[in-house]
Amino acid sequence: MTEYKLPYGNRNLTFTIPDRFSVDTLTPETLQPITDIDSVMTQAFANPLGKFKLTDFKGAKSVGIAINDKTRPIPKPNPLPSLLGTLKTLGFPNEAITLFIGSGTHTPMTSSELYGILEPEIISDYDIIVHDCDHTPMADLGMTSYQTPVKINQAYYDCDLKITVGNIEPHHFMGFSGGVKTAAIGLAGRETISVNHAMLIKDHTQSGLFHTNPMRQDLEEIGQKAGIHFCLGTILDEDKHIIQFLFGDPTSVMNTAIPTVKRTFGVSTPKPYDLVIASPGGHPKDINFYQGQKGLTHAARITKDDGWVILLAACPEGSGSESYEKYVKSAGSHDAILTEFNDGFFQIGPHKAFQIAREAVRVNIVLVSDIPPAQVKGWKITPSKPELLDPLIQWITDRFKPDARIAILPGSTRTMTEVKQND
Numbered sequence: 001m002t003e004y005k006l007p008y009g010n011r012n013l014t015f016t017i018p019d020r021f022s023v024d025t026l027t028p029e030t031l032q033p034i035t036d037i038d039s040v041m042t043q044a045f046a047n048p049l050g051k052f053k054l055t056d057f058k059g060a061k062s063v064g065i066a067i068n069d070k071t072r073p074i075p076k077p078n079p080l081p082s083l084l085g086t087l088k089t090l091g092f093p094n095e096a097i098t099l100f101i102g103s104g105t106h107t108p109m110t111s112s113e114l115y116g117i118l119e120p121e122i123i124s125d126y127d128i129i130v131h132d133c134d135h136t137p138m139a140d141l142g143m144t145s146y147q148t149p150v151k152i153n154q155a156y157y158d159c160d161l162k163i164t165v166g167n168i169e170p171h172h173f174m175g176f177s178g179g180v181k182t183a184a185i186g187l188a189g190r191e192t193i194s195v196n197h198a199m200l201i202k203d204h205t206q207s208g209l210f211h212t213n214p215m216r217q218d219l220e221e222i223g224q225k226a227g228i229h230f231c232l233g234t235i236l237d238e239d240k241h242i243i244q245f246l247f248g249d250p251t252s253v254m255n256t257a258i259p260t261v262k263r264t265f266g267v268s269t270p271k272p273y274d275l276v277i278a279s280p281g282g283h284p285k286d287i288n289f290y291q292g293q294k295g296l297t298h299a300a301r302i303t304k305d306d307g308w309v310i311l312l313a314a315c316p317e318g319s320g321s322e323s324y325e326k327y328v329k330s331a332g333s334h335d336a337i338l339t340e341f342n343d344g345f346f347q348i349g350p351h352k353a354f355q356i357a358r359e360a361v362r363v364n365i366v367l368v369s370d371i372p373p374a375q376v377k378g379w380k381i382t383p384s385k386p387e388l389l390d391p392l393i394q395w396i397t398d399r400f401k402p403d404a405r406i407a408i409l410p411g412s413t414r415t416m417t418e419v420k421q422n423d
Contacts, residue, residue: 007282009314033241049248064159102186151189180223288320323349
């Protein structure tokens with residue numbers, strides 16, 4: 001028996017696999033973190049990608065910085081203090097700068113939770129607005145060419161200089177995270193997010209696609225209408241250290257980052273696996289099932305029909321979506337969910353049930369989590385507990401033929417997998 005370990009919440013889960021099976025561990029390319037990160041950030045702020053510089057906005061009276069909420073990893077080091085220091089050097093007083101917490105449709109963070117993502121001195125020295133997609137006043141910016149109504153946080157839109165901060169990595173249906181997404185979704189109204197995400201059923205809404213992904217291109221239009229000037233983008237390694245740092249206009253940042261993301265996080269295999277054991281990547285990627293589910297897509301993509309996916313996601317905050325739970329419990333089956341969405345139904349929260357159903361009709365899914373098993377069963381998913389992982393793997397592999405193939409995905413949320421025949 002060979003021992004393996006995968007991230008699970010704030011710890012690792014250890015398990016064994018019989019040596020008679022072929023096991024592949026699929027991980028992104030290993031790149032060294034930037035050692036002189038302070039110098040790199042200073043240079044990036046002084047010489048942004050694109051045609052504009054921060055000095056072009058010295059006359060701005062207000063600055064809005066959109067940052068992610070607690071569901072996203074915080075880079076090591078966090079580049080926000082460096083950005084704030086640069087703005088101060090350029091003459092922007094603290095009172096001219098507002099930080100906007102991009103909640104999207106997530107439950108807005110409480111004041112006490114802010115200390116989990118921001119330094120105390122930042123909380124005390126700057127105005128902070130936690131976005132609420134249902135109650136925050138919105139600017140109505142018309143429609144995109146995809147007929148998405150654009151409603152964006154009014155206070156952010158009113159800022160003379162608008163910046164977003166986010167990590168750039170594969171996103172299971174948006175193509176890539178980062179760029180304008182922190183504001184275009186994080187600071188949007190529920191209607192905007194719902195109409196944009198309803199494109200989930202369209203072709204090309206998948207990881208690794210940008211220019212041909214209708215949902216992502218709709219997002220870019222939302223960012224343009226919101227008037228976002230600069231994006232700060234970081235590409236992180238498995239330990240959240242920065243391997244590439246970018247700053248500039250949204251288009252330039254994404255066009256520069258995407259080749260690195262594809263090269264770093266793309267992994268191919270010549271044929272699918274009988275069993276894939278996957279972790280979204282630990283906290284905060286498995287803070288709840290709403291986030292942890294993102295690790296399922298890349299795992300299922302390389303799993304054979306009627307194969308197995310074991311998803312290790314601690315989910316200390318449960319499902320993360322009451323609307324998802326209510327919908328999936330009342331749905332008749334995974335097939336019924338697919339039929340309803342393909343017939344035109346769409347709602348944020350329940351859309352997670354659609355994503356899961358697409359995989360569940362083809363592969364067997366087991367969720368290993370801290371969630372009570374009865375609750376997981378209500379979501380039409382097979383539950384298991386961390387302490388039962390070894391017996392679970394034994395039970396599954398006892399049914400395999402000797403030539404069965406097994407894959408381990410330590411960071412499945414950000415590992416872009418594909419089955420690709422060798423030339």
